[in-house]
Amino acid sequence: MFYDEMERERDLNKTVENLERNGMRAVVVDTREEAARYVEDTIPAGASVAVGGSVTLKECGIIDLLKSGKYNFFTPRPTVAPDGTATVSPEAAVANYRAAYGADYYLSGSNAITREGELYNVDGRGNRVSAIAYGPQKVIIIAGINKIVKNLDAAVARVKTVAAPQNCRRLGIESYCAEMDKCHSFFRGGDKAANMTDGCLSNTRICCHYLVSSKQSADGRITVVLVKEKLGY
Ligand code: SF4
Known part of the structure; x- marks a missing residue:
C-alpha cells in the first residue's frame, strides 16, 4: 500500500469512528x-423517499433507482417527458419539496465530512439542509472519499x-466563484480571511444556509455511506 493510500485509509477509519x-x-x-x-437493500419497497440536489446520487445511479416505481419518490424537480409534456409540473415539484419533510427516507450528498465526524x-x-436536520424519519448521506476533510475550517474552504x-457552473449560475474558482469572500484579505458566511452579494448566491451536523440526539437517524471513489463536487 502506498503512503497516500495508507493516509486515506487512516482518514477514513478516523471519520467512521467519529461519525x-x-x-x-x-x-x-x-x-x-x-x-x-446498499440503498436498494435498506429502503423497503413502497417507502416514501425524497432527495436533496446531489450529483453524487446521480453518479451512483440512485436517482434512476428511485424513479423505477419501486418507491413513492417525491421528485423535487419539474420534469418534462421527451414529447414535451410535463410529468412533474412546477407546482407539483414545490409540493414535493414540502412533502419531503414527512418522507420515510431522505437521501442526499454532503458538501464535506470532517474527520472529526461532522457533516457540513x-x-x-x-x-436540503432543513430536511437533513429535521423531518424525514431516516436520512442516508452518500459521499465519495473526496468529501472527507480535516476539520470544519477545511470544510468551509x-x-x-x-x-x-x-x-x-452546473446550474448555469453566473457568480464570482463560477468565474474565479473561489468565493468572493477571499477577495479582500486572501484565502485565510474568509469566515463561513462571508460571500458575494448576488441575488443568485447559492450559499445562504449553513448546517453543521454534529453529535445527534436522535441516535442512528442519519446513516453516512462513504464510498471509496471520487464522487460529486
Ligand atoms: S457566496 Fe457562494 S455563490 Fe457567492 S461567490 Fe461565494 S461561494 Fe460563490
Whole structure:
C-alpha cells in the first residue's frame, strides 16, 4: 500500500469512528454500485423517499433507482417527458419539496465530512439542509472519499473553492466563484480571511444556509455511506 493510500485509509477509519461517536451510522463501500445496492437493500419497497440536489446520487445511479416505481419518490424537480409534456409540473415539484419533510427516507450528498465526524452542508434555498436536520424519519448521506476533510475550517474552504464554484457552473449560475474558482469572500484579505458566511452579494448566491451536523440526539437517524471513489463536487 502506498503512503497516500495508507493516509486515506487512516482518514477514513478516523471519520467512521467519529461519525459513530456522534450518533450517526457509518457504512464504507468500495464502489458507487455498492452504494446503490446498499440503498436498494435498506429502503423497503413502497417507502416514501425524497432527495436533496446531489450529483453524487446521480453518479451512483440512485436517482434512476428511485424513479423505477419501486418507491413513492417525491421528485423535487419539474420534469418534462421527451414529447414535451410535463410529468412533474412546477407546482407539483414545490409540493414535493414540502412533502419531503414527512418522507420515510431522505437521501442526499454532503458538501464535506470532517474527520472529526461532522457533516457540513450549505444551501441556497435551504430545503436540503432543513430536511437533513429535521423531518424525514431516516436520512442516508452518500459521499465519495473526496468529501472527507480535516476539520470544519477545511470544510468551509472546500465549499468556497470546490463545491460552490462547480455547482454554480452546473446550474448555469453566473457568480464570482463560477468565474474565479473561489468565493468572493477571499477577495479582500486572501484565502485565510474568509469566515463561513462571508460571500458575494448576488441575488443568485447559492450559499445562504449553513448546517453543521454534529453529535445527534436522535441516535442512528442519519446513516453516512462513504464510498471509496471520487464522487460529486
Ligand atoms: S457566496 Fe457567492 S461567490 Fe461565494 S461561494 Fe457562494 S455563490 Fe460563490
